[in-house]
Amino acid sequence: MQVLVDTMPMRLEVRRGERIDRRHTFGFTWNGDRYTAYAGDTIVSALAAAGERIFSRSFKLHRPRGLLTASYIDPGCMVQVGDEPNVRGAHRLVESGMTVRAQNAWPTLRFDVKSANQAVGRFLSAGFYYKTFMKPERLWPAYENVLQRFSAGGVVSESSTHGLYDKRYAHPDVIVAGGGPAGMAAAVAAAEAGAAVLLVEEEHELGGHLRWAGPDALDALEKLRAAVAATDGIETMTDSVVTGRYDDNWVAVLQRSLPHVKERLVKARAKTLVAAPGLIERPYVFEGNDTPGVILSTASRRLINMFAVKPGHRAVVFSANADGDAAAADLERAGVEIARLVDARKGEDIVRVSGGKGVRSVECNDGAKIKCDLVVTAVGWTAPTSLTNMSGDRPAYNPHAGRFFPSSLPDDVLVTGGIAGDGNLDQLLEHAHAVGCEAARRSAHIGRRRRAAVPQSNSDEGREGPGDSPVAIPELPIAGHPELFMSRTHGVVDYSEDVGSKDLVAAVKEGYDSIELAKRYTTATMGPAQGKLETVNAVAVVAAATGSTIEATGTTVWRPPFNPISLGALAGRIFEPVMFSPMQPWHEGRRAEPLVAGTWIRPDHYGDPAAEVRNVRTNVGLIDVTPLGKFDLRGPDVPKLLNQLYVNKWSKLGVGSVRYGVMCAEDGVVLDDGVTGRLEPDRYMMSTTSSGAAALWEWMENWLQTEHPEWRVCLTPMTSAYASINVAGPKSRELMRRVAEEIDLSPEEFPYMRVRTGRIAGVDGCFVWRIGFTGELGYEIHVPASYGLHVWTTLIELGADLNVQPFGVEAQRILRLEKGHMIVGQDTDGLTGAYGADLGWAVKLDKQDFAGKRELVWQSENDDYFRLVGLQPVDPSEIPPEASQIIEGTKQIAGRITSSRMSPTLGRSICLGFVAPHLGAPGTTVTVHLPDGRRIPATVMPQLAHFDPDGGRVRG
């Protein structure tokens, strides 16, 4: 039954600076009950205003968890919103009608069966995963099943739509990461100095700690926001986060809260990066520190000042600094009774909190036990050194300040704000101003250097000397702070992963005594918060357990991403170009079944591939072979290039002739094959496989540019410049006679393996070569691409009485398999040498040099390679699937099937395959192991061709 919760008992009176808009209220549901929020409320602030205190169950032990930081990283506030899991509930703003549910709780948040884990906690100790996944291996599926039920994440809906995710490239001069006072001041200074600035803020508005730090801070905030708005050259992104910094300031920014777009990943190339991430308040480790009602001082100030929510009724404040004292004052003004301010600076300490689903009392080190429902801690700060870490810096610990600082930064990364030091607001702004100016100056310098690296033909602009001398950046004072990490009791260190100080100590005792080892063994710092809250405490616990210091223990490396990125944002939009031939409209009209072949979409068949095969064998067929790689080669040294690329000889190719050639890589492996024809004395046309065309272009350029730049060859890729049509079948000559002009088609004037240029169907500039991949009399017509559809439809119309029919890739594959023509990549793989592929006849080892020659010499002397043979199953109805193994004895692999089809022409199954050397003799019976476990015999044929081995048809 749905409960209506429309009161906000913890909501305070209107206060200056609150980010909620009380004129607008929204209804939303939490675990099925209806709640009310103001515009500007986060999910958690709205629930806290209604008096809710438990928002999730912890990862392993299923302890109830409340809010801790009241910010994006709050580990206890991950919730499910509709079909979206792991939503940051203390960051995500409430929207009208939102459906919010608790994660990791079963059957309910308040009564969780799995919290029985607390009783069996000793089984979920340090190294739990490693210990669990040892032996016996047969229990792994059982472990996995159990672990899945206990995983912390929400529920992924398999029916969710992808949604619109976006990407953008940006080229700012300066990126400022962090929109607090220092970030804003640095952005303004950099923009005033002429830089294009991208200012990125994780939260929903600029301001950082000024938003909750009292009236003076609010005055300063208004001025800074006005300055940012009034300064040209600043692009501000809020609810956006810099997730990573990579080489040369390649910076990833995840942008949220966009109209019409779920998220956008901005890939920015910045000249300088200013890291101004502020400080993260550190939790305190003591018994019961994860009880709902134990919160950080910044969380209490956010709740009160930004959301007008009273965090509790009676509080104990444990303070080690002025911010803790200010939080106590805030609480008092908000009507919270301060039961005691426990002052760490006077040696006072809190030892444990009692209470299960909420704080009931707290015990101090002087024995006092105080009843309260709220414990606020202020024990110090962590500088998020993530971005500086990603810039190559290893942060250094300063015991005086009780926190880490960046130690050495590259020229193009600067820091300001709390990561650089303390001081009052004026000092902070002065520092940030200087950093912003210097960032702009360095960015101009880097820009000049980059422009100077581009060869210029006319302008000298950009080659001027370096800019002004460096801007003096004042030292920010570093405030002393007690080193305060842990009480004398054990508590939670990593809230996301449910790792306690006890687990870390146990890990050290088991020998994992460096922080990097203890981290991996316990998974501390490896959860959703990624170390922001828990790294330094983990280091302190390990340092104490090893009798070492924090400096000597060091810190773990922060790696990208700073915050999790959704897979949708990484995927972005689909940017995969596809290519169609000019004949595509005709294919679609004939309802061709499309085949995705690399970037090309081709007709696989037009309904019945076997009928298409029969028509080619008896009449005439047309296939669209436009994707064939085609290269125009001109110049006096083309024969030298061909001799270098192919294993065959090319010096004696006459004008008007074509030749089939095989290319090998330098390791003697078959790389590509195709025909090349000589159209004119200094002009050749090369064809390659469709899939190999792009790589072949680079391969040819490599020979021309790096090995033989002295060769005079002009190489132009022509693949999509010509539409290509193969006309195949006994009636193809008759059909060609009806479309060709200027070309004598008689067998004497245009024999097999010749090329002719002329006019086809009225189109000038065509060339035709007479070749026969299908094994039939055939002509391959190449026409300027824009006339492809015209020539194709003309052939179809003029050949109607010859029963011309189109055929697709599948029919072509059957035809060529009947004819025993191998396909590179289908019948060969990355280890197939030219001899193994039965191409030894083409290899001319007496050529002085060609690609792969040295290995082919070796192959010719070592003939223990598997060889490609024609195979026919003894049972003509068995078609062994491609990649079926050929075996010898019970389990020795002795080859494989590379191609197999039912032959419509022969009425039986036919194959190509590789067999071990001693099985290659014609007539040998081999055993083929089928995927269903059966083993069938097959016979090695005398040659690759199953049909017309003498080639009488193709030469006709």
Next chain:
Amino acid sequence: MMLLPCPHCGPRNSSEFRYVGEGTARPDPGTATIGVWRDYLYTRSNPAGWTTENWFHRAGCRRYFTVERHTVSNAVRASHRPAAQARTTSDPEGLSAGTERGPDAGPG
């Protein structure tokens, strides 16, 4: 993603390029032993330090060129056209491009 200075186009995202590999001289296949040939095919020094390597500007000028890159810091101190090209043109030194981080840049 690092910037790579193409001698023809200037600094561009490394995703525009194809890494060809460490520069190795091709032996004469007529005289090289099979061992020498396989060294050429497969053996690379893979230093943690300065290396001379070839790249191809696939999404740009489609030229092959040579850079000296520090494999730890990704600093590039020289970028020029292939040695064989310099032999046959009027620019015997090759066209030198600017250095992004200066010649002394090493691991941080």
